[in-house]
Amino acid sequence: MNYWSAIENKLKDHIETAIQLLLIILSVYIFFTAEDHRIWKVPILFLGLISWFFFHKKTKHPIIWILLFLLLIFDLSHSYFWLANHHFMLMFLVLIVISYSYHRQSEVLLKNVQLLLAFVILASVIQKITSSQFMSGNFNYYMINRGTLFGNFLNFFPENHEIAKRNVESFIALNATDPNLHQSIIIKNVNPNVRLISIILVWGTIILESIVAFAILWKPKSTWTHVFFTTMIVGILITRLETGFMALLAICGIFLCRNLKLRLFNVLVVLGCAALIITKYGYH
């Protein structure tokens, strides 16, 4: 068997590939969030599964997508302010797929994905620029020193990991005191250059995300756009295992990108994220 030609054939139908991967990520997400408000979800799931089991080949309606979308909407209506941001993005992507199953126009589907992706990244840039805590580097400084950013790398350096652990213990101890006493603690740096790294991370993030957002608006299918885009995804995954969100971004990459190698890379990112989510190494 020629493995590469099998992969190539699969990747050539990028819309179908992206939709299949979206269904995998969506199912995993639904599985992990199903416990919330489960008493109401049981009838929706039960009726949906009955419809899918008996009628999925006899009707033009995308029953399984509609069913899963209803579950997402249900969570949205009950826990609007508690949901992760990628719940919203997932919801819009599912809506795009449902809409596509009726109009069947690939250019409309790709325009939907392009604009959604660009707006999501632009919003992220705006939120960062308008946050004084982020722009000053204070946020990254705090997150690195508590071992939340680059936490997986800290595991390879026991001394630095120990410093982060002690910082967290200090935060907890301080929070146990009366805040009206106005006590404070001095954070210990996990690395002597952590302040510099924090600032580089601020500007690196802002510049890269801005380039990606405008490139997706301007040239959504260009290889260079997707080189920057995949760099951004990998960069985020290096700093923290935001696997749920990154899987959705990579799926958008598969929808939009023309380059087969980059499509393959995005497929690997999605499948890797799925494996990390299922094993609970990553966030769902």
Added chain:
Amino acid sequence: MNKVTKGAFLKYGIPCLAVILIIIQIILVNTHQLSKWKGGGYGMYTEIHYYYNQIYIPGLTVDSLITNNQDMRATLGRLKLMPNKNNLNKAARLVLKSTERDSVHIQIWKPIVNSQNGEYSRYLVSEIYLKKSEL
């Protein structure tokens, strides 16, 4: 619906809906003190997570209040997420109802970091004094 309108609706409808939710979130962040982390505005990792906001009630611990009290857990959780006057008022009323106290004082504090000198401290966001007689 004519063809042009339908085409535009199909192309821009869903992305526009996404933009509307983002705008709503930004408005809530600026008017209701909603945490940037939530509400569908894609503002995660831009400020310290609201989980680390601290509710301080002199003479009471939050842990003791939320144990076996789902309503209290939800109300105080919402106060951390959106530390505004309205949620502070709701929390104070619920604490007064749930305890035998005549009055309650609730403060909400946020952590603050200064990377120049490495200092981590807390600042007062808002507070309320409420007497049972005012209920």
